[in-house]
Amino acid sequence: MLVRTRDGRVETVELRIYEPPRFFEAFLRGRAYTEPPDTTARICGICPVAYQMSACTAIENACGATVDGPLADLRRLIYCGEWIESHALHVYLLHAPDFLGYDGAVEMAADHRDVVQRGLAMKKAGNEIIALLGGRPIHPVNVRVGGFYRVPAKRELLPLAEQLRRSRDLALETVRWVAGFDFPGFEGDYELVAVRSPDGEYPIFGDGVASSGGLDIDVHDLGEQLVEHHVPHSTALHASLGGLERPYMCGLLARYGLAAAALSPLAREVAAEAGLGGVCRNPFQSIVVRAVEMLYAFDEALRLIDRYEQPDAPAVPVEPRAATGHGVTEAPRGMLYHRYELDGDGVIRSARIVPPTSQNQRQIEDDLRRFVEPRLHLPTDELTRRCEQAIRNYDPCISCATHFLDLEVAEA
């Protein structure tokens, strides 16, 4: 991370990501329309379900197929599993140590054994959902275009529901625990962007995106409205949306800010108790919102299991046709867009994938610029640690590495 200053003012902040390109979009060209759910799941070990779901919905969109009823519920259920798993990992093993002054989860675990056990127990509950519906906990193999290869009988889900009910109490404790952390006074007037859910559900699946500033973009137009560009200082693409000059924020603060009213009653009540208003504009409080979303995901999973009836077929038929399809869903860390252009035989002519971390990149830099300026007097080690925390607010993929930042301050 390079900070350029002049007379004590920060002029620019550059977050230099050096991860090499992975060429997934190119791999997909010439492959069958049935392959992206399995191929793109490999992009991320933490959010493979998000990649599978954006891929499936985009291809079904191209082929004019609709997946609804119990199959759509099962998709939402496995997605809840991923949110729980990813949020528990981030809250307990990555973000909480920042607030409690530990180098990492291992050091924190030495002093807070029960707390870390609680986090691992919730993560495991999320894993169980994915393992049951996806066939295994990482890179699920049971997801296909049109639905699943096999769907569970209702009775298979009942022991899972028992476990989720117990773990929901842990999620409740989590919200209360993180609400007591000290948060730096740091807010932003963000353009919040999240998936638009046509049936008023909390955003996971949807038919477009909406923003706090009034953007309302149908998924078919997202390919044109979501523009990615290279910047000289990073191998990660930056993104802009809807012709906006300024950066935008996607992820859980955006979901919460745009759709808090769609949370479950329990999640709403606990959010209010934790001091969250209808919108949260302090990214450091994202850990509280993450805990609230985790609680919601348990509630939602239980609701979906409760109303589940095993469908007659595990998938709907999806016949290929020459068309372009778009899909957008809410990965734990923000909206994930896929677009596939198919020919009449179902061969992929082109593919495009826009992950949430690259969309948030500009917003992260903007946060850092504002965050660093009043803290330039801090020793480099301390400033580095705080910047890492500010970046971790966004739960970017790079957060896997607890200490990942080299900070350089250059005075003009």
Add this chain to the structure above:
Amino acid sequence: MSAARPGRVVVIGLGNRVRGDDAAGLEVAGRLRRAAPAGVEVVEHEGDAAALLDHWQGAALAVVVDAVRAGGEPGSLHRLEVVPGGQAGSGIADRAWQVSSHALGLAEAVGLAGALGRLPGRLVLVGIEGGVVRRRRRPVPAGRRDRRACRRGGPGPGHRRGRDSRLSIRARVAIPRRATDRPAPTAGWSASTTPR
């Protein structure tokens, strides 16, 4: 310490099947599953190492087999015993054990288990030096790699790119640089299993 069931022995193979030699641990577990004596559990585990804490829960002895990178010949073995309390096994801090393509690596899982009192009675880590760990590659037995190299006398006309990269493996470190690929800490394992 979790209550160890007397005599429970579990062998856990770790890895990623589509990252070439990173599948070494899974390969070992797969073969062992057919040959293991009664009473020895065998687990093939792909993905997040946090689940190891559950896999070795209550075991008197757990053996974890994983591909490592320590600069040695592909196929060579490293053995490390982790002793609860952190008095031995300083080698876990070596770079070889620190690389992971998952959220939580083996080193963090061991550190976390130590801090939470969830290590098995004895934990033995067996590292197999990997060669090619690129995506979409099948594991390559080191012996076969050597024979191929001898037969061909090195890359020549008509070689496919993938084969060339296998042959030249010793000349380079093949793990792509990732965010989880960290420089090695220098202190003992009990103090420094945190990712840096």
